[in-house]
Amino acid sequence: MDLFRIEGGRQLRGSVQVGGAKNAALPIFAATLLTGETCRIRNVPDLSDIRFMARMLAHLGARVEKVDAHTYEIEAGEVHHRAPYELVRQMRASVCLLGPLVGRLRKAEISLPGGCVIGPRPIDLHLKGLRRLGCEVAVRNGYVEVEGAGLRGDYLYLGGRHGSTVTGTANMIMAAVLAPGTTRIESAACEPEIEDLCHFLRKMGARIEGLGSHYLKITGVDRLRGCDHSVLPDRIEAGTLILAGAITGGEITVREVIPGHMRALLDALESAEIPFESDPEQRLVRVLPQDKSRRPVEIITLPHPGFPTDLQAQMMAVMALTPGLSFFTERIYPNRFMHVPELLRMGADISMEGPSAVVRGSDRLFGAPVMASDLRASASLVLAGLAGEGTTYIRRIYHLDRGYEQLEIRLQQLGAVVERVDEEAIRDELGEW
Numbered sequence: 001m002d003l004f005r006i007e008g009g010r011q012l013r014g015s016v017q018v019g020g021a022k023n024a025a026l027p028i029f030a031a032t033l034l035t036g037e038t039c040r041i042r043n044v045p046d047l048s049d050i051r052f053m054a055r056m057l058a059h060l061g062a063r064v065e066k067v068d069a070h071t072y073e074i075e076a077g078e079v080h081h082r083a084p085y086e087l088v089r090q091m092r093a094s095v096c097l098l099g100p101l102v103g104r105l106r107k108a109e110i111s112l113p114g115g116c117v118i119g120p121r122p123i124d125l126h127l128k129g130l131r132r133l134g135c136e137v138a139v140r141n142g143y144v145e146v147e148g149a150g151l152r153g154d155y156l157y158l159g160g161r162h163g164s165t166v167t168g169t170a171n172m173i174m175a176a177v178l179a180p181g182t183t184r185i186e187s188a189a190c191e192p193e194i195e196d197l198c199h200f201l202r203k204m205g206a207r208i209e210g211l212g213s214h215y216l217k218i219t220g221v222d223r224l225r226g227c228d229h230s231v232l233p234d235r236i237e238a239g240t241l242i243l244a245g246a247i248t249g250g251e252i253t254v255r256e257v258i259p260g261h262m263r264a265l266l267d268a269l270e271s272a273e274i275p276f277e278s279d280p281e282q283r284l285v286r287v288l289p290q291d292k293s294r295r296p297v298e299i300i301t302l303p304h305p306g307f308p309t310d311l312q313a314q315m316m317a318v319m320a321l322t323p324g325l326s327f328f329t330e331r332i333y334p335n336r337f338m339h340v341p342e343l344l345r346m347g348a349d350i351s352m353e354g355p356s357a358v359v360r361g362s363d364r365l366f367g368a369p370v371m372a373s374d375l376r377a378s379a380s381l382v383l384a385g386l387a388g389e390g391t392t393y394i395r396r397i398y399h400l401d402r403g404y405e406q407l408e409i410r411l412q413q414l415g416a417v418v419e420r421v422d423e424e425a426i427r428d429e430l431g432e433w
């Protein structure tokens, strides 16, 4: 198995380009099931989650062709309705096949994905929404079975205990675009990835109003057609790179970003007195050298446009190395703190109380052997490793490969000393760990 070996303490310098958004590409791939015509999707990140979704679509009967490193052509001529456990358990986002299968075939059978390291991930709102749209829904033998002969538009309220649901909103939109009548979704997720999915569906001929808001109106159409679409830039990858620049006190330019999608992060950088410039026209954010020490911050994760849960762990790494008291509260996934015990191994001082963490920032972190547990926790450990003194070894980086394309190469281009190494090859160096 591969691990990352990082020699910390180098300030990052230079320029790096962000790829397409994983969390937009996944539902867009699923949406290709809504037509038998060919869809061409560009700016797709080359990630294990994407390759997995491609395999899933092929399993359902679609022709999936990777035209080049970042372009796919998908043609879902004849498809069937069952996504088995062996596939779904490998990627929880498979649940976003539910909406398009119901829309296209009026029938879906999808395995429930099971446990997740970042906490319980229920899909009750998806099921409630499908019932409102006239479907019969049952959970049997670990599968969600949907009979959608009665699918038709209706009014849906999609708010839950933690706010709106991103994939639940994607599912309802994808079921509604081919449902007779009008669907109104209130408390819809307004994440940029949902907006991008709506742009894709509109190119296919769907009638959707209210893009980017919490209120969507969808008028069902009889059929959709193929189209050509380029996936929007990944705001979470952009944020991670920006924070990598910030934690090392370097100067980096992150290109192909949409600053308007990252207001909460940029606001937090301002509060932390981390100097930066952003230019929406040129689609860049530049992190500037820090001539004074950073300030601690208070972060509360919320649905968009609030501070994204997917950047909480990375921001915490930066605050662990920022003298003073910082406070973090997780409102989306109250248990999403797997990075904390690993950051402690690197010398961080963090205490937990329910869904909150108090970070007593210091001016030093130290390299250590640590374990990646989920995608964003892994990114947090990379950031801490870049700034820590000495060598950090991060095991199980397959988590990182789910959401960051060749992260080590892009960091190397910015001057970081990081390499991907086969664990067996450095067994002696690792010692007993």
Ligand code: EPU
Pocket (backbone or CB within 6 Å): 023, 024, 026, 093, 120, 121, 122, 123, 124, 125, 126, 127, 160, 161, 162, 163, 164, 165, 166, 167, 168, 189, 309, 310, 331, 332, 333, 375, 376, 403
């Ligand atoms: N929720 C419910 N019931 C539901 C659905 C969700 O209670 O039926 C709760 C969840 O338990 C959670 C909250 O609502 O507390 C938000 O969940 P949501 O459905 O919005 O999350 P998701 O769609 O499963 C997507 C991203 C996640 C990201 C979250 C929040 C994809 C493929 N995944 O998940 O991304 O953290 O939205 O923004 O889009 C990641 O990329 O690392 C990642 C985990």
